[in-house]
Amino acid sequence: MSASLDNSALSSHNKEEEQENHASPDTTSTTGSSVFDTTNNALRQKKKRSATQDSTSSQMSSISTESELSTASTTLSVGGRGSGRKRKQKKGPYLNVAPINTPLKHRLETLAVVWLCISIPAFITIFLICISLGWIVWLTVILPYFIWWYGFDLHTPTNGKVAYRVRNSMKNFINWEWFVNYFPIRAHKTVDLEPTFTKVLVEQNGASTENDDELDLVSEDSTTVLDNVFKFIGLKKRLNRSDDNVLIKSSSSSSRRSSSPPTAVYKRVLTGPRYIFGYHPHGVISMGAIGLFGTNALRNEPYEPLHKWLKPFFHDPSKFEPLFPGIGQIFALTLTTQFTIPFYRDYLMSLGLSSASAKNIKSLINNGDNSVCLVIGGAKESLLNTTVAKNARVGYGYKGGEEEEEADENENKDRAKEKSNENINQGDSKDVTTPKDAAEMQNAPPKKQIKLVLNNRKGFVKLALELGNINLVPTFAFGEADVYDISIPEPGSLGYKFQQWIKRTFAFTIPFFSARGVFIYDFGLLPYRNPIDIVLGRPIHVPAGALQEFRAQHPEEFEDEVKEQQQEGDAKGKESDSASSAMLRSSSFTDFLKLSTKKSSSVKTKIPQKLLDKYHKLYVDELRRVYEENKDRFGYGDVELCIID
Numbered sequence: 001m002s003a004s005l006d007n008s009a010l011s012s013h014n015k016e017e018e019q020e021n022h023a024s025p026d027t028t029s030t031t032g033s034s035v036f037d038t039t040n041n042a043l044r045q046k047k048k049r050s051a052t053q054d055s056t057s058s059q060m061s062s063i064s065t066e067s068e069l070s071t072a073s074t075t076l077s078v079g080g081r082g083s084g085r086k087r088k089q090k091k092g093p094y095l096n097v098a099p100i101n102t103p104l105k106h107r108l109e110t111l112a113v114v115w116l117c118i119s120i121p122a123f124i125t126i127f128l129i130c131i132s133l134g135w136i137v138w139l140t141v142i143l144p145y146f147i148w149w150y151g152f153d154l155h156t157p158t159n160g161k162v163a164y165r166v167r168n169s170m171k172n173f174i175n176w177e178w179f180v181n182y183f184p185i186r187a188h189k190t191v192d193l194e195p196t197f198t199k200v201l202v203e204q205n206g207a208s209t210e211n212d213d214e215l216d217l218v219s220e221d222s223t224t225v226l227d228n229v230f231k232f233i234g235l236k237k238r239l240n241r242s243d244d245n246v247l248i249k250s251s252s253s254s255s256r257r258s259s260s261p262p263t264a265v266y267k268r269v270l271t272g273p274r275y276i277f278g279y280h281p282h283g284v285i286s287m288g289a290i291g292l293f294g295t296n297a298l299r300n301e302p303y304e305p306l307h308k309w310l311k312p313f314f315h316d317p318s319k320f321e322p323l324f325p326g327i328g329q330i331f332a333l334t335l336t337t338q339f340t341i342p343f344y345r346d347y348l349m350s351l352g353l354s355s356a357s358a359k360n361i362k363s364l365i366n367n368g369d370n371s372v373c374l375v376i377g378g379a380k381e382s383l384l385n386t387t388v389a390k391n392a393r394v395g396y397g398y399k400g401g402e403e404e405e406e407a408d409e410n411e412n413k414d415r416a417k418e419k420s421n422e423n424i425n426q427g428d429s430k431d432v433t434t435p436k437d438a439a440e441m442q443n444a445p446p447k448k449q450i451k452l453v454l455n456n457r458k459g460f461v462k463l464a465l466e467l468g469n470i471n472l473v474p475t476f477a478f479g480e481a482d483v484y485d486i487s488i489p490e491p492g493s494l495g496y497k498f499q500q501w502i503k504r505t506f507a508f509t510i511p512f513f514s515a516r517g518v519f520i521y522d523f524g525l526l527p528y529r530n531p532i533d534i535v536l537g538r539p540i541h542v543p544a545g546a547l548q549e550f551r552a553q554h555p556e557e558f559e560d561e562v563k564e565q566q567q568e569g570d571a572k573g574k575e576s577d578s579a580s581s582a583m584l585r586s587s588s589f590t591d592f593l594k595l596s597t598k599k600s601s602s603v604k605t606k607i608p609q610k611l612l613d614k615y616h617k618l619y620v621d622e623l624r625r626v627y628e629e630n631k632d633r634f635g636y637g638d639v640e641l642c643i644i645d
Contacts, residue, residue, distance in 0.1 A: 096521040098395060105181075106396045110518060112178035113526055116290070123344035145342065157339040157348075158355040160363020163370060165349040166329060168296070169314070172303045176295035177315045183483065185291040185532045187298050187323055190626065193473070193539060195326020196274055196369045199266040268369065273471045273541060275327065275371035276361075276460055280452050280476050280623065282381040284484045284513050288477040288532040293332040293373040294351050299323045328369035333361070335508050361463055365470070373475075374460055377453040379509045383499060384451040385481040386488065388639045393529040394521045448639045450481060454620060456645045461542075461616045462607050468544030472615070474537040474623035478634035483527035487512040533634045537626040540618045550611045557608045 115122075130137050156162055179185075279289045292298050300317035324330070333356035339345040354360055356374060364370045464470035489495035495512060503509040517524025543549075551557070620643065627641045 096394070098519045098521065102396050109178045109182035110526070112175040113182050114518060115175060116179060116285075117525060119347070120341065120344060123341055123347065127342045149342070157345065158336060158357055158360045160354075160360055160367050162331065162349050162352070162354040162360075163329065163364060163367050165346075166352045167350040168301075168303050169305070170347075170350040171294070171296040171352065172305075172315045172317070174313050174315055176291070176297040180291040180295070180297045183287065183291075183479070183527070183529055183532045185288050185298065185534065187292055187534045187536065188630075189323070189536050191538050193275070193324055193327060193536075194272045194471070196270065196272045196328055196371070197268040197326060198271045200269045201266055270369055272326070273469045273539075274365045274369065274467075275330070275471045275473055275539070276365075276464055277330065277371070277373040277473045277475050277536070278460060278619065278623075279373055279375045280377060280454070280474070281385055281450060281481055282375050282377040282379075283385070283477075283480040284382060284486070284511050285527075286375050286480070287483060287527060288480050288534050289332055289373055289375055291532070292534055293330045294353060299330075327371060330371045330373055331364055332373045333375070337506060337508060358459065358463060362467065365467055376457045376460060378457075379503055379507070381451070381453040382511050383486070383488065383509060384453070386486040387482045387484070388448045388450055389479065389482040389530060389635050393531070394516050395529055449642045450636070450639055451642045451644055452623075453645065454623075454643050458612055458616050461612055461619065464542040465547050465607055465611065465615070466605055468542065468546065470542045471539035472542065472619050473539045474619055474626055475534060476537075476623060476626050476630075477532055477534045478630065478636055479530050479532040482530040483532070484511075484513040484515050487514075531634075533630075535626050535630050535634075537622045540615060540622060542615060546611070547605075547607070550608060554608065554610075557606075557610075 130141055156165060277293070279286065296303060296317060297315050300320040300322050302322075303314070303317055305311055305314050329352060331352045331354045334348070334353050336355045336357065338348060339355065354364065361372055364372055461472070464472055489499070489512070499509050499511075514523060514525065515528050516522070516526050518526060624641065627636075631637055631639065
């Protein structure tokens with residue numbers, strides 16, 4: 001506007017000048033010079049006005065820019081760290097969807113994890129479908145199954161007989177290889193574990209049977225049709241064949257069912273300890289425990305399918321080295337309530353899962369060369385830990401978190417610079433804590449923690465002392481707590497009361513968890529693809545005579561137990577005398593038909609508290625060592641290990 005006004009003024013002034021020139025030609029020089037001076041003055045004023053306007057506009061723009069920056073910084077400071085990932089505005093799409101060009105390998109891995117997550121509702125649905133199909137299915141499936149279940153198989157998950165129900169075909173199915181590669185799950189040994197058994201040569205091929213002095217005895221390797229039927233339905237204990245004998249066939253045999261005699265027969269001989277693996281932390285589903293101890297995808301124990309054309313459907317352990325050579329079956333332990341679902345209980349037992357009761361653990365370990373894996377923290381620990389790792393692998397092709405991670409890194413760098421500048425400016429007065437610093441310390445985010453319920457969990461140590469010759473192996477799974485985001489309700493809230501009620505009533509609980517979906521990465525119940533690295537520590541050996549040795553050194557600790565045993569013996573003698581006298585006075589012959597039941601001793605083996613605390617402390621110290629030495633390696637450098645009750 002100012003420029004247009006100046007131009008109009010100049011044009012009008014020039015017109016007046018021309019009129020004056022036409023009127024008085026004699027005064028051209030003086031008039032022209034005055035007009036020239038006037039024009040120069042007008043131009044100078046114009047430049048001053050434009051410079052003033054430019055400086056004013058630049059000041060206004062700088063003020064607006066500073067206000068925008070201050071507003072943005074205020075917004076970021078209000079957001080804080082408590083808002084997590086949501087405090088940053090996403091520049092990408094509203095929903096993060098799995099890309100269409102996802103490789104088939106990743107699709108199969110996702111499918112295996114989907115099966116694990118829906119296995120319980122899937123088996124319940126199969127059972128309900130069978131019920132709804134009519135009386136034919138009732139007579140052929142439902143009724144025989146329940147007769148078998150409640151008549152013969154009810155206590156199999158709790159009495160150690162699950163050792164005869166394990167199916168290597170189930171543990172080696174190809175979906176478990178996809179499952180462990182989904183995260184992936186990997187095992188890392190700090191030391192080699194001592195073998196539980198060794199193979200001793202029993203018989204060499206080519207020995208003549210004419211001079212055999214044992215022809216009157218039945219061969220341990222001879223089987224009948226009935227033996228094969230028993231083997232098919234899982235009754236290996238009924239077989240005539242010895243389970244300790246391993247047949248090594250000659251390479252010249254072209255078929256698995258060849259009638260050629262074996263090259264050699266080896267027998268397993270127990271020479272080392274059995275193992276109790278303590279798994280930490282629990283997580284939501286204990287994915288690492290399932291992958292390592294519930295399948296053969298990581299252990300790589302030798303296995304061959306029934307036919308060669310079935311090999312693509314099973315994991316090939318021959319491509320890898322065995323993880324625990326010389327160690328027998330390792331049974332993963334879980335809650336007994338999981339074995340109340342029809343069909344699902346048989347599925348779990350075929351994978352080697354069993355009850356976490358003391359009676360079952362003793363039966364399993366005493367039955368051959370078996371070992372167990374126990375998730376010590378239990379249901380209580382599953383409610384305590386949420387994602388603590390820095391990097392989260394949501395799924396293949398997911399890029400929603402890259403901008404947030406970059407923003408977090410830049411923010412951390414800015415905070416570090418500000419803190420260093422403050423320390424430099426403060427100089428010697430940096431030790432003085434001001435009210436502002438105290439407020440910042442209170443508002444600072446809490447340090448990341450991984451909590452383990454272990455201080456009062458000593459039952460597994462007691463079992464090891466009672467059994468003897470047991471190795472306790474502390475096992476920590478880095479990343480187990482990072483596959484799900486858990487919402488932890490505040491104590492006293494409705495969600496907290498609901499979880500505690502479920503725990504008291506059903507002995508398990510339901511964490512409020514979420515992660516990703518099958519095709520949508522923003523929400524769902526499938527776990528994240530965060531790696532799970534399982535580190536096995538050095539074994540804590542509990543010798544066979546540890547309890548007896550302590551009893552000999554500290555007899556005063558067992559005086560009460562001796563008195564209780566004497567009192568129980570006197571009570572049994574009185575009961576037997578009264579029963580015999582009552583039988584003599586009885587006039588009814590039906591009293592002879594009464595079955596007498598043997599009462600088990602009510603006096604339990606007393607484990608001295610000092611001895612129990614000694615091995616428990618050794619276990620906890622080894623677990624801490626495993627964590628501290630490997631936390632930086634697996635992304636837990638800024639996470640504190642906190643062991644609670």
